[in-house]
Amino acid sequence: MRYLHTMLRVRNLDTALKFYRDALGLKEVRRVDNDKAKFTLVFLCAPEDEGILAASKGRGAPLVELTYNWEEEKYGEDRYFGHLAYEVDDIYATCAQLMKLGITINRPPRDGQMAFVRSPDLHSIELLQKGDARAPAEPWTSMPNTGHW
Numbered sequence: 001m002r003y004l005h006t007m008l009r010v011r012n013l014d015t016a017l018k019f020y021r022d023a024l025g026l027k028e029v030r031r032v033d034n035d036k037a038k039f040t041l042v043f044l045c046a047p048e049d050e051g052i053l054a055a056s057k058g059r060g061a062p063l064v065e066l067t068y069n070w071e072e073e074k075y076g077e078d079r080y081f082g083h084l085a086y087e088v089d090d091i092y093a094t095c096a097q098l099m100k101l102g103i104t105i106n107r108p109p110r111d112g113q114m115a116f117v118r119s120p121d122l123h124s125i126e127l128l129q130k131g132d133a134r135a136p137a138e139p140w141t142s143m144p145n146t147g148h149w
Contacts, residue, residue: 001088001089002086002087003084004087004126005084007065008067009067009068009069009081009082011072012068020064020066025046026045026064027045027047027050028044029044041065041068042065042068043063044064045060045063059087065082065085083123083126084124085126085128086125086127086128087130088130090134091112091113092109094115095127095140104118106124106145106148107145107149108144109127109129109140110143112135112137113133113134116149117149118148124149
């Protein structure tokens with residue numbers, strides 16, 4: 001398992017970038033604008049982590065992901081923290097092992113690529129398949145979402 005990023009929701013992207021980029025000195029390394037879903041993702045890294053980021057295969061890490069939803073949302077203080085993200089060698093085997101330990105798979109890896117679970121303190125944890133997505137397989141493809149993530 002490899003740590004990837006922490007997602008933080010922000011109310012104002014320009015204000016957030018003034019803090020994370022201009023004040024803290026993090027560097028913007030990637031940006032995704034999604035017109036259809038109306039959100040922007042900005043990925044930042046610490047200057048000393050640029051070498052790690054450049055050398056990493058697949059998904060870059062370690063990063064902070066700022067998520068800005070274009071339409072105003074009311075999250076409440078507890079929802080501004082989004083999730084931790086980890087890359088795993090086999091998303092299906094990881095989820096099966098977690099289920100054996102009694103952990104609920106809140107968002108099953110139906111796409112062979114991504115799943116979400118929650119910690120005992122209800123922090124969301126995103127699990128992402130290393131490399132290409134696995135081929136869709138049961139029981140995952142027909143497993144519904146459970147609770148929130």
